[in-house]
Structures are given as structure tokens and as C-alpha cells.
Amino acid sequence: MGNADSITFIFFNAFLANNFVLAMFLGLCPFLGVSGKLNTALPMGLATSFVMLVSSVCAYFLNELLVAFGIEYLRLISYIVVIASAVQLVEMTLKKLSPTLFRALGIYLPLITTNCAILGLALFQTFKEYNFMQSLAYALGAGAGFILALLLMAGLRERLELAKLPSVTQGAALSLILGGLLSLAFMGFAGLGAE
Amino acid sequence: MSLIKQDDRITLDTFLEGVWRENPVFVMMLGMCPTLAVTNSAMNALAMGVATTFVLIASSLLVSLFRNLIPSEVRIATYIVIIATFVTIVDYTMQAVSQPLYHALGAFIQLIVVNCIILGRAEACASRNKPLKSMVNAAGMGLGFTLALLSLGSVRELLGSGSLFGLPLFGEHFQPWVVMVLPPGGFLVLGGWLLFFEWLKTRKQDQVLGAEGATHG
Numbered sequence: 001m002g003n004a005d006s007i008t009f010i011f012f013n014a015f016l017a018n019n020f021v022l023a024m025f026l027g028l029c030p031f032l033g034v035s036g037k038l039n040t041a042l043p044m045g046l047a048t049s050f051v052m053l054v055s056s057v058c059a060y061f062l063n064e065l066l067v068a069f070g071i072e073y074l075r076l077i078s079y080i081v082v083i084a085s086a087v088q089l090v091e092m093t094l095k096k097l098s099p100t101l102f103r104a105l106g107i108y109l110p111l112i113t114t115n116c117a118i119l120g121l122a123l124f125q126t127f128k129e130y131n132f133m134q135s136l137a138y139a140l141g142a143g144a145g146f147i148l149a150l151l152l153m154a155g156l157r158e159r160l161e162l163a164k165l166p167s168v169t170q171g172a173a174l175s176l177i178l179g180g181l182l183s184l185a186f187m188g189f190a191g192l193g194a195e
Numbered sequence: 196m197s198l199i200k201q202d203d204r205i206t207l208d209t210f211l212e213g214v215w216r217e218n219p220v221f222v223m224m225l226g227m228c229p230t231l232a233v234t235n236s237a238m239n240a241l242a243m244g245v246a247t248t249f250v251l252i253a254s255s256l257l258v259s260l261f262r263n264l265i266p267s268e269v270r271i272a273t274y275i276v277i278i279a280t281f282v283t284i285v286d287y288t289m290q291a292v293s294q295p296l297y298h299a300l301g302a303f304i305q306l307i308v309v310n311c312i313i314l315g316r317a318e319a320c321a322s323r324n325k326p327l328k329s330m331v332n333a334a335g336m337g338l339g340f341t342l343a344l345l346s347l348g349s350v351r352e353l354l355g356s357g358s359l360f361g362l363p364l365f366g367e368h369f370q371p372w373v374v375m376v377l378p379p380g381g382f383l384v385l386g387g388w389l390l391f392f393e394w395l396k397t398r399k400q401d402q403v404l405g406a407e408g409a410t411h412g
Contacts, residue, residue, distance in 0.1 A: 022378065023378050024232065024378075025227070025228050025229075025231040025232035025378065025381065026228055026232075026306075027228070028227035028228050028231065029224075029225075029227060029228075029311060032224065032227065073283060073287070076279050076282060076283050076286070076305055076308060077276060077279040077280065077283070080275050080276075080279050080308055080309075081272070081275075081276070084271075084272060084275065110271075111311070113271075113275075113309075114309040114310075114311050114314055115309065116228040116306045116309045116310075119305075119306060119308065119309050120302060120306055123302045123305055123306070124302060127302065167397065168390060168393045168394050168397060169390065169393075171389075171393070172224055172389055173386050173387075173389035173390045173393060174386075176382050176383075176385050176386035176389060177382065177383060177386035179382040179386075180379045180380075180381075180382030180383035180386060181379075183378045183379040183382055184374070184379040187377065187378070187379065
């Protein structure tokens with residue numbers, strides 16, 4: 001590590017030190033919504049990471065194209081269209097391969113389109129001017145970080161179902177406070193690399 | 196059936212719904228990402244709230260005007276393109292008006308596109324109602340969102356840097372609670388607000404149960 005442009009550094013930076021969910025607040029809707037059970041959290045994480053990878057690659061080439069034509073102001077619109085198509089692809093694949101899982105994920109699957117982690121990833125890699133390999137590492141790191149955060153949260157929430165809690169703390173407030181504690185723990189990774 | 200008849204009426208409730216009863220942040224838990232990410236100071240929170248409100252109102256108007264032309268199969272894609280257009284406008288305006296603010300909010304301005312509140316309003320309200328009503332409703336939602344952001348932003352700024360809108364409030368002996376302006380603070384403060392509202396709700400329910408005769412709420 002050390003070199004801020006190296007591929008390992010970018011991967012671990014997105015994975016731990018600047019975890020998309022816990023440090024940059026991207027993709028919170030599924031983080032709070034689907035993290036109730038471990039067996040839905042994992043497929044959701046995998047689906048999101050896959051879309052991240054696909055849209056990161058697409059966004060990279062799309063940006064080259066936009067810059068070549070000098071029409072960067074269309075960036076946002078074209079990114080979101082690419083992401084929406086990628087999500088549609090995943091949705092159709094999943095429906096064919098595993099209808100049970102498709103039903104378990106429910107509304108959260110099409111909502112991947114409006115998951116800010118994915119658009120955020122595409123935008124950040126453009127701002128940071130990553131090359132192709134760097135973008136790939138960034139997308140993989142972000143995806144792995146998203147799965148990690150989702151799994152940790154789901155594990156905690158499964159345990160807490162058995163605990164006796166005051167009635168006021170049940171529901172969203174509890175998830176947020178858990179998120180806060182996880183986020184505190186992840187700040188320990190901050191020494192690994194800064195922005 | 197009666198719902199269809201009431202469709203065009205604009206009541207105070209159309210506006211206030213978004214501010215209190217269906218507050219996007221505290222009640223519906225939508226738009227969490229910008230809510231937590233940019234509320235490390237009251238000024239950022241206000242700017243974000245205003246930007247989102249503008250996109251919300253403008254896209255509601257457009258969606259509502261075209262609601263009979265948009266085929267339902269491609270409606271989500273159409274809404275997203277409309278929203279993305281307005282966000283691009285906001286993005287470039289912000290860049291022209293205030294560079295420091297633009298840098299503080301960073302990519303989160305562009306991320307307004309994927310704010311579920313806006314798409315949710317387009318789908319649930321603007322696609323079914325006349326332009327004026329959708330705009331009033333959107334304005335209410337925007338105000339509710341801005342207020343929620345402000346309530347988070349001011350608490351975090353107050354605890355984390357001891358100031359409000361950049362003005363120091365406490366003396367120089369104030370020890371800032373730095374973690375509040377860092378990511379964990381966002382989660383904890385929002386969690387705290389939710390606990391407070393939940394407590395208010397349970398207390399109200401208890402009162403209603405206590406006064407058995409007057410149960411209408």
C-alpha cells in the first residue's frame with residue numbers, strides 16, 4: 001500500500017476505510033430495509049454488488065464516450081439509464097433462476113436502481129479519474145464493503161430479536177443506533193487510508 | 196369511489212401531510228442517504244433541503260402535466276429522466292452560485308436523482324393529480340424534508356463544533372464532541388430523533404387509552 005493509486009489500496013479503501021454504507025452513507029435504504037434476516041441480506045448484497053460491477057464498467061466506457069463528444073452535461077442522465085437497464089437485467093435473470101428469492105427481495109430489487117451506492121460509485125470513479133483497472137477495483141471493494149455491512153447488520157438484528165428491549169426502541173430507531181455503533185467501529189479502519 | 200371525487204380539492208392537508216403526518220424522513224424513512232451524509236452542519240442541511248425541494252416541485256409539475264401522455268410501462272424511466280434533468284440544472288446552478296457550498300455537498304447534489312422521496316412523489320402523487328395539487332403536495336414534502344435535515348444538521352453542528360450556521364454559540368472552553376460531525380454521529384442523532392418521536396407516539400396512545408371515552412384519534 002502507501003501509493004494512493006495502487007489497485008489494492010483502492011480496493012481496501014472502498015472496502016473498509018471508506019465503507020460505502022457506514023462511512024459515506026450510500027445505499028442506506030436496503031441497509032435498513034433488507035437487513036432483517038441473514039438469508040435475504042446475502043443475496044441482496046450479491047445482487048447489488050453485481051449491478052455495481054456492471055454499471056461501473058459501463059460508466060467507465062460511457063464517460064470516455066461523453067468526454068470524446070464533449071457532452072459531459074449528459075453524464076447524470078446517461079448513467080442513470082445504464083444503471084436502470086443493468087438492474088432490469090439482474091431482475092430478469094433472478095426471476096428465471098430463483099423465483100423464491102425473487103419474491104423474498106420484493107420491492108427492494110427494482111429499488112436497486114435508486115440505490116445511491118451505485119450511482120455514487122459511478123460518479124466518484126469519474127470524479128477521481130480512475131482508469132479502467134482502478135474503477136474495477138473500486139467497484140469490487142465497494143461491493144464487498146456493502147455485503148459486509150449488510151451481513152454484520154443482519155447478524156446483529158437476528159440476535160437482537162431474542163433480546164428484551166424497551167418497546168420504544170423497536171423498529172427503525174434501533175437499526176439506526178446499531179448502524180451508528182457499527183460506523184464507530186469502522187472508524188477504526190480510518191488509519192488504513194484517507195481520501 | 197369517494198376518493199376520485201375529492202381528487203381535485205386542495206386542502207391544507209395536501210400541504211401539511213408531508214410536513215408532519217407523512218414526514219419523508221422521520222415517518223417514511225425515505226431519502227436516508229443525503230439525510231445522513233450532508234447534515235454535518237446546519238448550512239449544508241439547508242442547502243440540500245432547498246435543492247431537493249426545487250427538484251421535487253419542478254419534477255412534480257412536469258410529471259403531472261405529462262401524466263396522460265406517459266405510457267405506464269416506461270413511466271419509471273421517464274420520471275428518472277425528468278428528475279435527472281432538473282438535478283443537472285441544480286448542479287450547475289449551485290456550481291455557479293457558491294463554490295464552497297458546492298464542494299461541501301460534493302456528489303450528493305447529483306445523488307438527488309436517486310432520492311426515493313422524489314420518485315415516490317412522482318409515482319404516488321404527481322402521476323394521479325392535477326399540476327397545482329401535485330405542486331402543493333411536493334412543496335409540503337420538500338418543507339418536511341428540509342425541516343428534518345435542519346433538525347439533524349443543527350443538533351450535529353451544535354454538539355460537534357459548538358456552533359450554529361457557522362456562528363460559535365459557546366465560549367472557547369467548549370470541548371467539541373467531534374464524533375457528532377463524523378459519520379457515526381449522523382446515525383446516532385437520527386436514531387435519537389426517532390426514539391423521541393416514538394416516545395411521543397406511545398405517550399399519546401397511552402393518553403388516548405387512558406381517556407377511554409374520547410377515542411377518536
